[in-house]
Amino acid sequence: MIEVHPLVIFIASIFTSNMIFSNFLGMCSFIAVSKEIPTAIGLGIAVTAVLTFTTILNYFVYWYIVVPFNLEYLMYIIFILVIAAFVQLLEMVLERYLSSLYYALGIFLPLITVNCAILGVSLFMVSRQYNFIQTVFFAAGSGIGWALAITAMAGIRSRLSEKSIPEGLRGTPITLIITGIMALAFIGFSGMVQIQ
């Protein structure tokens, strides 16, 4: 295992190894749901929660089921299975006990299942051989980083909506260009901390 302080991993996963700006993971919902700040924040929180819990679950599944039985080659499918089941469970719990949040998230909640940032974090956890504490901080940091990115993008896009943008660039193209520029800006953080 690599000896990196969990707090370093936490900070790095928010800024220097941001899921969106340095790994380009979880782009679909990042582009689709970044039109308005309130929904972006809602989805950001949901992704952070799902990401943290599923990564912790996947940590135990990996070290206590996958490794002892030599099932590494089935890792992807097992992780996806755990994520899908967890999201399903979360959906039922929210619908019953927090129905206002359930209705606010609407269709985006089941879509979290296929958010590749969530699978990505579980896979990084394996490839970087994090221990339990590191995993928790890494997952929470990645989630917060993703939420930060989508909220920032929603802020920019809500301002852009009143500006005249050339027709061919409206919508997704301009969002991808802005994502690129933001990613460049995030390189500025790279001197701060480094993991990988």
Next chain:
Amino acid sequence: MSTIISTTVIFSILAAILALILTLADRTIGNYGEVKLTINDDKDYVVDGGNSLLSTLISQKIFIPSACGGKGSCGYCKVTVKEGGGPVLATELPWLSKEELDNNVRLSCQCKVKQNIKIEIPEELFNVKEYSTSVSKMEQLTNTIKHLRFDLGEEEINFKPGQYVQLKAPAYEGSPDEVYRAYSVASSVNDKHAIELLIGYTGGIATTYVHQYLKEGDKVHINGPYGEFYYHEDDGGPIIFAGAGTGMAPIISILQYMADNQIQRKALFFFGAKSMDDLFLIDKLNTFEKTLYDFKFIPTLSREESTEWTGERGRVPASIDKYIEKGVNYSAYLCGSPAMIDSIVEALLAKDIPLEKIYYDKF
């Protein structure tokens, strides 16, 4: 070999555990117990909570028109939810107008039954049933139109002349999901143990199924009847019928009704087609001309070049302009494509026929 077996076993156990957790959650967290469903303030049902309103109603044998089968992609299954529907979902908004939102109209396939709920549906929907039928006759009328007869067996259907039913096209090669499509009934209301439909080939999912896969003797599910387009007894005065293609179906049913009940109303039927090859059921219509009180069939062909054709040429609105005089209390029944109906409505309004006397079925 042992690796394969152990892998399969471990993986199955893992999947089974997850499935078990979800099943338990569904039984506990997702279990809303029994709730009371009140329809039109007078009918109470005790149902299991947690399902969509549409499937809850189907479990009580009440069929709401739905073309997509509950995916929220057709917008047909609207009902008024007076109490207990919860907030309107984002998946419903594209289908609801401002007025419908104000009147608590919801898509029943999206709205979940989680507490006691009060809804309103048209009384006629209590008459809607699902029938398992078999194709007893299939006849090619023109290049694209088939005349089908479905045998209902012991079951009986009660409908008003002009109403439609929904036919279920099952999944077939190239179409993975079953779909429901609406077709007007072309048979007589007295023919209670069968339904006849005219189905034109458009290349769509259901028409492809009917034209390329369905054979005589096959089993088909049909539910109905539905629709606000039907013969109005109390209007009085002469009637204008107008239609094109399979839009002839409900009109045939209405004409048959008028013949069976010896209704003494003058009637004109303007039928639009391209050429003589597109005309069908001419014998039946000629019989109606003889048996009905005062009925005239006026086919109008838009692209017939042959000099053999001695009837009307051009478009239907032009024929209406020619045959219909102002100041008569006509009522009109139209069935056809939206573009055709719009042009005919315009021609009828020009003859001072009020809009509330014009009944139409756009498809």
